[in-house]
Amino acid sequence: MLKGKNLPAIFWGEAVMAAVYVLNRSSSKGAGGRTPYELWTGSTPSVHHLRTFGCVAHVKDTRPHLRKLDDRSKPMIFVGYEAGSMAYRAYDPTTRRLHVTRDVVFDEETKWNWDSNKVDSEFIIEYVAAEHPEVVLTRPDERLPPEARDASPNLASPVQEHVLPGPAVVHVSPPGGMEDGLDADQEEEAPLRFRTLQNIEEAGPALGLMGQEHQAELLVMDIEEPTSFQEAYEHAPWRKAMQTEMDAIEENGTWHLTEAPAGHRPIGLKWVFKTKKDATGKVIKHKARLVAKGYVQQQGVDFDEVFAPVARLESVRLLLAYAAGQGWSIHHMDVKSAFLNGELQEEVYVTQPPGFTVAGDEDKVLRLSKALYGLRQAPRAWYAKLDAALLGLGFHRSESEHAVYMRGGGLHNQHKLIVGVYVDDLIITGVDITELKQFKKEMQNTFQMADLGLLNYYLGLEVRQDGSGVSVNQKAYALKILATAGMEGCNPSSTPMENRLKLSKSSTAPLIDPTQYRRIVGALRYLVNTRPDLAYAVGYVSRFMEKPTVEHLMAVKRVLRYIAGTADFGCHYGRRKGPGKLIGYSDSDLAGDVDTRQSTTGVLFFLHDSLITWQSQKQRVVALSSCEAEYVAAATAACQGIWLSRLLEEFQGEEKANPFTLRIDNQSAIQLSRNPVFHDRSKHIDTKYHFIRQCVEENRVRVEHVNTNNQLADILTKSLGRDRFVELRTKLGIAKVEEVRQA
Structure with missing residues (x-):
C-alpha cells in the first residue's frame, strides 16, 4: 500500500488501520463467504465509499467568507477512514495537518508529488537515503489529566483539523555499535495510528528533516501558538x-x-x-x-x-x-x-x-x-x-x-x-x-x-508621538513580508515598478503557483495602508491573481526589492494651528490596462500637508478620451472628499461641512464639472459620474487647475521613472520616519 503510492514508512500505522478497515468488509472463506463486519454487527457492510489508499484527495475548503478567486479545495493524501463515521482521513503535507472530512473528491490514479514541496521532498530523501541520520526520539507523555486526555472536539464542523507539529528537538546520539546506520528492523515498534493527534514523528524513530537550529525555531513557533487543547496544556x-x-x-x-x-x-x-x-x-x-x-x-x-x-x-x-x-x-x-x-x-x-x-x-x-x-x-x-x-x-x-x-x-x-x-x-x-x-x-x-x-x-501600524507630531509606518510588517517571500537579502530597487511596464493576463510566460502569489500580494495590499508610494504597483500586480505567470511574479519581486530599501518609510503628521483644511488631487491615465483598455484613477487627500487617504483603482468603464477618464476620476474623488469633509467637521464641532479643494490637471474635465459642455463627446457618460458637477454647483467642492508637474496623484496612475517617482514621493511626505521626525 505504501509502495504503491510512494508514501514514506511513517504512514505505516495509517496503512495498517486502513487495511484492517477494508479486510473487515471483505468476504472470508472461513466465514462462509461473509465478512467479519457482518459476523460482528449482523448487517451487510457498504463498500461503495472505499477508495485507493494513498491517492490524492481534494478536500473542500469550508472556511467562511471565501473570496471569489480563492480555491474551493486543497489537494491532500488519503490515509484512511475515520472510525464511527463515514468520513475520510486526509493528510496535508504542506501544513502537516490531518483532516477528517466527508467533503472530498478522489483522484485514485494519482499519487502525491513530493517534489512539489521542498520541505517534504527533503523529508523523503532524508528518511530513505540518510546513512547517518540524526535520531529524534519522542514519546507521548502522560502529563495531561484524564479529563484533558478524554476531551474530544465537537464534530459539528464538516472538517476537523488535527495539527501535526514539527519535529521535537530532544536529540539523542545513536548508541554505540550503530555508527554505520540505524537498523530499522531492530527499532520498529507496533504501528501507531494518529488517534491522539500527537506529533506524527511519534509513530517511530523520526529522522532529522533539517538542522538543529531550524528545529528549535519550529519548537518555539509551536510553543507560541499551539493548535489544540492537548498541546497547549503542556505549557x-x-x-x-x-x-x-x-x-x-x-x-x-x-x-x-x-x-x-x-x-x-x-x-x-x-x-x-x-x-x-x-x-x-x-x-x-x-x-x-x-x-x-x-x-x-x-x-x-x-x-x-x-x-x-x-x-x-x-x-x-x-x-x-x-x-x-x-x-x-x-x-x-x-x-x-x-x-x-x-x-x-x-x-x-x-x-x-x-x-x-x-x-x-x-x-x-x-x-x-x-x-x-x-x-x-x-x-x-x-x-x-x-x-x-x-x-x-x-x-x-x-x-x-x-x-x-x-x-x-x-x-x-x-x-x-x-x-x-x-x-x-x-x-x-x-x-x-x-x-x-x-x-x-x-x-x-x-x-x-x-x-x-x-x-x-x-x-499592525507602528505609531510614534513626540513634539514634532505623529509618525506612522509598518516597518516590522514590511520586514516580515520580505522574510516570508525569502527576499530579506535582496538588492534594493529605487522604484516599485519598472518604468512604463505593461503586463497582460494573456501572457505566454510559464504559469506559477497562484497560492503563493496571492499570499504575497495580499500581504502587500495591507502594507499600502501606510505606503501610498506602493499603491499603484500593488494594485497593478493584483490584477493577475487568477493565473499569475513568471512575468507577473517578477513584477511582484520588483515591489519587494523596493520595500527592502524603504522598509522604514512611512507618513508623518505635523503640528498645525487652526482648523484643518482639506485638499484633494485626482488624476487618471488613459486606457492603461492592455487587456480591457480601462483607465486607472488616482485620488489623494491632505489635511493641510498631511496625507490622509489615497486610492489607486481601475475604472469600471472604458473612457473614450483623457477628459472622460479625468472626469470619472474626479467623481470618485468627490465621493471620498464629501465623506472626509463631513467627518472632519464633526471633529471640529461645526454643523455644516466647508467646501474642500479638488485639484485636477485637465482643463476639459474641469469645464465639464462646471457645465454640461462638449455634448457630443460627453453625452454617453453614465449619470453617476455627474455627481461631481452637482457638488460643484452646490459649492461643496472647489475645483482648481494644477500644472501636470504638480499633480501629486500622478504617482497613483502609472509606473514612473526614478526621478519623477522620488520627486512625487517626497512631495507626499513619504520618507524615513526617523529623518522626518528629526527634521
Whole structure:
C-alpha cells in the first residue's frame, strides 16, 4: 500500500488501520463467504465509499467568507477512514495537518508529488537515503489529566483539523555499535495510528528533516501558538491563559449549566491560542480564547443581524493627523474579553469547553446569556453594548463613521474628546489630558479594560508621538513580508515598478503557483495602508491573481526589492494651528490596462500637508478620451472628499461641512464639472459620474487647475521613472520616519 503510492514508512500505522478497515468488509472463506463486519454487527457492510489508499484527495475548503478567486479545495493524501463515521482521513503535507472530512473528491490514479514541496521532498530523501541520520526520539507523555486526555472536539464542523507539529528537538546520539546506520528492523515498534493527534514523528524513530537550529525555531513557533487543547496544556503560560479566560467567562455570567432541550443542537466550542506581540515582534502576552463554532449556526434560527461597524483606517489616519495638528496626545485602551460583554437576544446552547467539563454532568450543555467569540452575532452584540455605554457617558456617534464618537463642543472646548473604536481597541484623543484620564476611569468602571498609555501600535501600524507630531509606518510588517517571500537579502530597487511596464493576463510566460502569489500580494495590499508610494504597483500586480505567470511574479519581486530599501518609510503628521483644511488631487491615465483598455484613477487627500487617504483603482468603464477618464476620476474623488469633509467637521464641532479643494490637471474635465459642455463627446457618460458637477454647483467642492508637474496623484496612475517617482514621493511626505521626525 505504501509502495504503491510512494508514501514514506511513517504512514505505516495509517496503512495498517486502513487495511484492517477494508479486510473487515471483505468476504472470508472461513466465514462462509461473509465478512467479519457482518459476523460482528449482523448487517451487510457498504463498500461503495472505499477508495485507493494513498491517492490524492481534494478536500473542500469550508472556511467562511471565501473570496471569489480563492480555491474551493486543497489537494491532500488519503490515509484512511475515520472510525464511527463515514468520513475520510486526509493528510496535508504542506501544513502537516490531518483532516477528517466527508467533503472530498478522489483522484485514485494519482499519487502525491513530493517534489512539489521542498520541505517534504527533503523529508523523503532524508528518511530513505540518510546513512547517518540524526535520531529524534519522542514519546507521548502522560502529563495531561484524564479529563484533558478524554476531551474530544465537537464534530459539528464538516472538517476537523488535527495539527501535526514539527519535529521535537530532544536529540539523542545513536548508541554505540550503530555508527554505520540505524537498523530499522531492530527499532520498529507496533504501528501507531494518529488517534491522539500527537506529533506524527511519534509513530517511530523520526529522522532529522533539517538542522538543529531550524528545529528549535519550529519548537518555539509551536510553543507560541499551539493548535489544540492537548498541546497547549503542556505549557504553563497557556494553562494560565485558559484559566484566565474561564475565570472571565464565569465572572461575567456568560452561561449556566442545563439539560440539552429537545430540538436544540448545541454548538461546539474550541480553544484558539494567539500570542500578542509588540512592534518589535516580541511576545508580550499569551491569549487563550474559547470560541464557538459559529459556522454551524443558521440564520433566522440561531441569529438574525450580524453587522457591527469598525473604524476605517482612513478614519484612523484622519484622526491621527487631526490630533497631531492640534498637538493632542493620542491614547490607547483595550477591552478584555470584549465579546463576553455582549448580551444575546436569541436562545443559544453550546457544549462544555474542552478540558473544563463538570464532573458528573458531562452530558449537560451550557445556555448562553451573553455572547462568546465565534458566534455570528457576537460582534454586533458587543458593539450594541459599547455603543450604549459611550452614549451614556455623554458621547454622540458620528453620522459619517459609526465607530467614531465625540464628546464636547467646538474645536477649543476643554472637554472635547474623540474616540475611535475597532472591535475592542479604543483610540482616544482630546484637548485636555485630565479630561482624557477621567474618561479612562469611567470606561474602567464599566468594563474590564487595559490602559495601554500613548498609542504606539494599532492593527499592525507602528505609531510614534513626540513634539514634532505623529509618525506612522509598518516597518516590522514590511520586514516580515520580505522574510516570508525569502527576499530579506535582496538588492534594493529605487522604484516599485519598472518604468512604463505593461503586463497582460494573456501572457505566454510559464504559469506559477497562484497560492503563493496571492499570499504575497495580499500581504502587500495591507502594507499600502501606510505606503501610498506602493499603491499603484500593488494594485497593478493584483490584477493577475487568477493565473499569475513568471512575468507577473517578477513584477511582484520588483515591489519587494523596493520595500527592502524603504522598509522604514512611512507618513508623518505635523503640528498645525487652526482648523484643518482639506485638499484633494485626482488624476487618471488613459486606457492603461492592455487587456480591457480601462483607465486607472488616482485620488489623494491632505489635511493641510498631511496625507490622509489615497486610492489607486481601475475604472469600471472604458473612457473614450483623457477628459472622460479625468472626469470619472474626479467623481470618485468627490465621493471620498464629501465623506472626509463631513467627518472632519464633526471633529471640529461645526454643523455644516466647508467646501474642500479638488485639484485636477485637465482643463476639459474641469469645464465639464462646471457645465454640461462638449455634448457630443460627453453625452454617453453614465449619470453617476455627474455627481461631481452637482457638488460643484452646490459649492461643496472647489475645483482648481494644477500644472501636470504638480499633480501629486500622478504617482497613483502609472509606473514612473526614478526621478519623477522620488520627486512625487517626497512631495507626499513619504520618507524615513526617523529623518522626518528629526527634521
